[in-house]
Amino acid sequence: MSPFLAHIPLVILLIPLSAAAILVLLPGYRLSAALNMLATGTTLLAASSLVFGAGQIAPGQLLVDQLNISFIILNSLVGFTTSIFSATYIGHELATGRLTPAYLRFYHAMYQLLMFAMNLALLANNIGLMWVAVELATLTTVVMVGIYRTHEALEAAWKYFILGSVGIALALFGTILVYMAAQPVLGEGADAMVWTSLIRHVADFDPALLNVAFVFLLLGYGTKVGLAPLHAWLPDAHAEGPTPISAVLSGLLLNVALYVVLRFKLLLAANPAAIAAGPLMVSMGLSSLVFAAFMLYRRRDIKRLFAYSSIEHMGIITFAFGIGGPLANFAGLLHMVMHSLTKSAIFFAVGHIAQIKGTQKLAEITGLTESHPWLGWGLVLGVVAIAGLPPLGIFMSEFLVVSSTFARQPLLALPLVLGLLVALGALLLRLGEVAFGKPTGSMAPAEASYLPMYAHLSLVLVGGLFLPAPLVAWFQHVAGLLG
């Protein structure tokens, strides 16, 4: 490990943090949007350089291994593209007066703070620090969801805050229990909260305490993942906040929470006497998938529709990791990457569409391919991808999830396939009117940045056609680590 690479984790944390500090003071929308892009761009570069380090490094309270590198790179990539989208989106919001310049400063600072918090949660080697980071990430998004200060936005933020704090509380209780389990073996003090020392000694921990701890952690962080029955905050938060935040929530924050669950799953797996974490995750994932799939039919709001689709896909990913084994874990990782890219691309499109049409109601948004071909076809492509149709990437990962389930738990594959088909039907049904109906509403030309959206979609397309061998090898390795 070169000494240079050992500092990279710190750099990944310091860039967003210092950018947040500058952005809160910086007046002027163009400058701050540019700085926002610059900061996320450099974070992406720094994160990508982590690939060149092999094995595990643990500088200070941080930890870098192959599991979290994949998450960090995905996080920085989507963070970067969203900041490009955000620049045009926010410019429009400023022009229409939905956001004032003072709130805009606040918005950019919060965006960077959110990036910092997510990266900290991914890099933390201390389960207490991890908890603090997830809490910080939740808090910043609560504020962002309420930033429009309409009654609906405040109510959504409030709901998110209440459910989020319940999640936070349960997760902290679980964390305390893990400490209690570790303390007799590792002694009092900081060492009993450090993940790398926990995983080394977890076989000697009291399994009963670990089991209870995991239930609390799964419920607590599961709230953040948006798993049913603790998902109620998610659709409102997506619908009422600024669209870049919906993209970051769906594409990133849910993954970060899932990552934390996976870390604890690894702990449990290393203790032979503890319960298997898999079945719990499978049942939560499956119920989220089936529930969200049926709920998709009753949506009237375009952002809510895709928020429910996020619940569905997080359910699939949690399900895949719950099934476990090299193939299902591989499928889960791939699906997570594909979902993040596709869903944020869809939100990029939806954000511009809602701005042009001045509404989020599905009934008032029709015939997009005719009125706004670039946005309309982008949305079509995104929805085809998210529904799991070939040849795009999600088809591939869903196929892998289904086939690995057939191989290991054939009975579970039935509800899984049912959920996938129901969701597919709902999405295509809605897509028909929105994309190919009779054009209504404003026909104003779009001032949109298509680059982030089409960049994501082409990555998803490439992912569906062929995966580069190094990437496959990397994922296979991580899937092996996940057990």
Added chain:
Amino acid sequence: MPHGLAFDIAHLLAGGLVLMSFLLLYQVRLYAMLNIFALHALVLALSVAWQALVQGAPHLYITALIALVFKAITIPVALHRIIQRLGIHREIETVVGIGPTMLVGMGLVALAMVVMLPVTANADALAREDLAFALSVVLLGLLVMVTRRNAVSQVVGFMSLENGLVLAATGAKGMPLVVEISVAFSILIAFIVIGIFLFRIRERFDTVDLQALDRFRGERR
């Protein structure tokens, strides 16, 4: 009995916290609820201070001090002011009646005991009882949040829940980051209570009562 006076006092204080949570559960007036919450925080402060003494962990005194100054005094006073300034209804709408709520509360405490006592059989007695009590306080706090429709009482419910977490964290001997976590929580609460939500809702002249949705009367609109 192997336990001495130290155990008895810790037990008494932790039990007192559960009792305070029950008192919170049947308040129907906001001011009364705030007063009980101040008492809740006071008991927590005593309990944490006692743990600091027994465990010989001076840093826990900071947590106790935060509980005393911030949660028992500053926050209740601030909330009193906010209620006056915003003209929030002083009566709390509950989702279900007091009787069923109390019964559910008792059920939750029983659940906490059933879950925690067997799994902590190997831990030392002090931590063990503390943890069971703490889980009860957490669950009762959740119950307060679920059964109230008024934003201020939901915040009070959240704070009582958080007191339970602090109790759990201080009971776990030698746990790092306890002080940091209690500071983080205090910042979170200060942030939420005084700042963002109430100010913004004030700005819009909407009620803080989420269910009733009746408009704020008086001043301009």
